[in-house]
Amino acid sequence: MSAMEISPATVRTTCPYCGVGCGVLATPDGKGGAIIKGDPDHPANYGRLCSKGSALGETLGIHERLLHPMVRCSNDQMEAVAWDDALDHVAQRLHHIIAKHGRHSVAFYLSGQLLTEDYYVANKLMKGFIGSANVDTNSRLCMSSAVAGHKRAFGSDTVPGNYRDLDEADLLVLVGSNAAWCHPILYQRMLANKQKRGAKIVVIDPRRTDTTSDADLFLGLKPGTDTALFSGLLVYLAAQGALDNGFIEDHTSGFAEALAQARRIAANIAATALATGLSEADVEKFFRLFASTETVVTLYSQGVNQSAQGTDKVNAIINCHLAMGRIGKPGMGPFSLTGQPNAMGGREVGGLANQLAAHMNFTPPDIDRVRRFWQAPHIATHEGLKAVQMFEDIGRGGIKALWVMGTNPAVSLPNADAMRLAMQKLDLLVISDNVRSNDSVNSGAHVLLPAQAWGERSGTVTNSERRVSRQRSFMAPAGDAKPDWWIVSEIAKRLGYERAFSYQSSAEIFREHCRLSAFENKGTRDFDLGAFSEITESDFDQITPALWPARADASMSERFFADGGFYTNDKRARFVVTEIPVLRGEKSAPRPMLLNTGRIRDQWHTMTRTGLSPRLGQHLRFPFVEIHPRDAQMAGVTDGGFARVETDHGQCVLKVTVTDRQQPGMLFAPIHWSDETSSSARVGGLVAPHTDPYSGQPENKATPANLFPCDYPQQGFVLSRERLSFPAGAWWTRVAVTGGYGYLFAAKHGVPWRAWFDDRSMGQDVADYVDAVGGVYRAASFDGDRLMSCLFVEPAGRPTEWDATKALFAEEALSADQRRLLLSGKTVNATANTGPITCACFGVGRNTICDALKSGAARSHLELGARLKAGTNCGSCIPELRRLVAETMPNTEQADHREMATAEN
Secondary structure, eight states: OOOOOOOTTOEEEEOSSSTTOOEEEEEEOSSSOEEEEEOTTOTTTTTOOOHHHHTGGGGOOSTTBOOSOEEEOTTSOEEEOOHHHHHHHHHHHHHHHHHHHOGGGEEEEEOTTSOHHHHHHHHIIIIIIIOOOOEEEGGGGTTHHHHHHHHHHHSSOOOOOOTHHHHHOSEEEEESOOHHHHSHHHHHHHHHHHHHHOOEEEEEOSSOOGGGGGOSEEEOOOTTOHHHHHHHHHHHHHHTTOOOHHHHHHHEEOHHHHHHHHHHHOOSHHHHHHHHTOOHHHHHHHHHHHHHOSSEEEEEOHHHHSSTTHHHHHHHHHHHHHHTTOSSSTTOEEEEOOSSTTHHHHHHTTOSTTOOSTTOOSSHHHHHHHHHHHTOTTOOOSOOOOHHHHHHHHHHTOOOEEEEESOOHHHHSSSHHHHHHHHTTOSEEEEEESBSOOTTGGGTOSEEEEBOOTTTOOEEEEOTTSEEEEEOOOSOOOTTOBOHHHHHHHHHHHTTOTGGGOOOOHHHHHHHHHHHHHTTOTTSSSOOOGGGTTOOHHHHHHOOOEESOBOTTOOBOSSSOTTOOOSSTTSOEEOOOOOOOOOSSOOOSSSOEEEEEEOOTTOOTTSTTGGGOTTGGGSSOSOEEEEOHHHHHHHTOOTTSEEEEEOSSOEEEEEEEEOTTSOTTEEEEESOOOTTTBSSOOGGGGSOOOBOTTTOOBOOSOEEEEEEEEOOOEEEEEEESSOOOOOTTEEEEEEEETTEEEEEEEEOTTOOHHHHHHHHTTTSEEEEEEETTTTEEEEEEEETTEEEEEEEEEETTSOOOHHHHHHHHTSSSOOHHHHHHGGGTOOTTOOOOOOSEEETTTTEEHHHHHHHHHTTSOSSHHHHHHHHOTTSSSOTTHHHHHHHHHHHSGGGHHHHHHHHHHHHO
16 A cells, blocks of 8 residues: 655654554644544554544643653752753662662663653663663553463464454454453454454453444353363364364474363363353354364453463463464464553563563573673673562562653552552652653652653554554654653763763664664574664654564564464474463452453543543543442442442442443452542552462452442532642542543532632632522632633432533633523533533534434434444444444334444445
């Protein structure tokens, strides 16, 4: 495909969210923002963007940004300083701590949000020159079990296939993946295959997520039993004579031992059903489908990886593909869906504590090779501490200095309360980020270093299919923000390593990274970017997305392992003997349920970017907990009410969603809210710190828990031009709005709302409305004709006037009629209450959709798309649109599916 002609002002870059790695066209709007579109020439997305990517233009403002270096002074206040002063301070403190406590007393904690060049320099400094491997990444929390599984099976961290396999497979098996929400662009690709070629989709997950809406078979297995299911499948394949004996004989080892263990775990279909909680009919249907379909891709994500048995789950899946020789061929193979935009790039440079750069390991030959290439006499010689171990060591006082780059561990780590307390014990906590406030910054940071944000920085990222793409700058850096690689290099120079860190550009770092990948390689290692070892600055600027390996002799491979050639000593893949699966956390009388955590459709990580978008905040406005109706009745909680969720590690207060999409005995809560965005919804504080023994990845899917009803007889919202703190007795959550800050709250009786509002409105013109009998209080403050803040308090359960009021709040000035009607919750133009946003790509609300259905203007999700555009971009809202069609017009549900099939065929 020839490159599409674009405006000279438009820049081709890559989305900063998930591992799909979508191409983006960004056109600066001249007002500090940009118009964002999908890049039709990028092979990851061909022009599509999900709701988060589509809303990137709303997240480019600087009002939340860290603009200058800041150092904590003797009065315990953070003060802005010059870059030289901040860098000198950090280097001096690091030098002092290393001299006093040794090189292993310092650590770096990195992020899949970093560019490859940033990652490379940080790893080079810590592992090569400081001489410790205490450098890990938040990618440990999302895909390290996949890495460990790959290395155990293949001898290397190699993703065998690519996205084209999703187009060519006849069976797509999604395990522990809500791809419809978390990887919607790839999911739409799978649906296109289903619609055009008739591919079947199987979804394996304890939750009935939106990904199940198009599944030909849904297997709602018990938590933690994936290994049992795929062990049973391996036994079935052997019993049915469905093995590729030639491939097993020529290219693998350990099959007999793995099969014997699989028989001990799940000897037959009945035993598999018993172990997984599935029906024998469904198990047999899946096994027959897998065995009889030649082209199968098994895609797995956090439901597999985020487990104390995650590596075994990965290897149980890989065992089945190896047994049938279904690997490395078009439409075949195991496929890990990565969570972050550069989780793969971080793996390439050794971002994990148990890796060296360029997919090398802590073996004597690899250590010596990297030492000679870097000319690093003090290179680390053994693995460092993985993420959870690292923070536990901080809590014990072992690690004295920590540098956090581009992540928020006080929210995202398990047992997050203990991790936050550990951070407060550090002699030196340095945070490089582009936000001035988050839970980690507020955990006692001594130094804040302003890093460039997406849109300002320039370098490379690698997506889930091993495709290297460019992120390019299209905006001037905000304030004094600098590239992460520059910040690390300046510290390295001050520590005495100037010659090794005299980089002048990201292209120079990329060249070195590519040269190391090819150094003494000659095909012995999977990762090789030697073709780019001499790339010029101008060619780096123009580089197009490319798969690795890209060797210096121009040999490339779209897929690995079709003909063997694994990266073990004998070039054979290893069948792995998996352990009998046992959950680390067991239910008990005090903790009768298991808590599963994960992502939602329109938010990302801890919301430092997506939380700035008014569109993205309107789909699921409240932090919530899902519970099955049976459990809700037993616990005394109701749909739309509130509950306190407790584990042995912490507690949260969350809004209750009662749904049979959740299994009995299970709870689900999203991970995104923090102390910055809600009063009591930091779900990481609930999660047990159990980790996988091979990968070190935490178990985020099965923490024993209980929940109890919380009574909040009042509800309401606040809109303000400034951040607010709330009075005791109020539970609150922050929602992005145009022009300031929006808060939704629930409260006990007796909260002094009038006094609280008056204290924050001193010097402004205040109007209020009181209905003491009805329990209603409303107030607004003005500066001239501009609405500065407003407060609505009313009894719980009543519909609020949130949508109409925030529309007025977005205005620069109100007319007399608008001001007069403000406290009624109405507008002069009778602005509709659109309700929570269903289609975030086009901002279409639930009420708008239901009105179109009730009026007869639309009768199906396709007609809703034609009339309102809902569901016509990334498609992640289509399952919800179908549910609304079924609920609003129950007799049209089957017609909707028939119409869809006709239109798409």
